[in-house]
Amino acid sequence: MDILKGSAAAACFLGMIFSILGNMVPSEKFSRQINIIFALIMALVIIPPFMGLQPEFPELFEENDSAPDTSDIINYRMNEEICGNICDSLADILGDKGIFPAEISVEINNSADGSISITKAEITLTDSTQEDNARRIVSEALGGAEVTVKIEGSES
Secondary structure: OHHHHHHHHHHHHHHHHHHHHHHOOOOHHHHHHHHHHHHHHHHHHHHHHHOOOOOOOOOOOOOOOOOOOHHHHHHHHHHHHHHHHHHHHHHHHHHHOOOOOOEEEEEEEEOOOOOEEEEEEEEEEOOHHHHHHHHHHHHHHOOOOEEEEEEOOOOO
16 A cells, blocks of 8 residues: 555656646657656656565765764753753852852763762852852752852952
């Protein structure tokens, strides 16, 4: 049944193409030759499936190794989202303690088994008197991950 459907679809498609091309023939002098060529092409497309032959077509859509893997893109976007959520949570925790950081960034490790671990956190503060307190709070919140505290405007 699939052979019949495929052949019917091919015949309809080729019929439309041939009728368009047939109307483009400049004179009636060549219409007979064009009709013979169209009939041969139609026969070459329709008959082989009924004879059990599978035509081999060139591979038009080969996999392109240079194209980015969609899983890499998804993982990257997911890591960005997770890091953003962790930064927002740390800002809330610090804000509850009266510490308002200028910037928070985290680095995570997203393992193949689905586990996520926070490897590093960096906090930029505007007030140097809150440095030790901020480091302690974030370290406790992250379970002992490496925490770096920078003071805005200082070189360290």
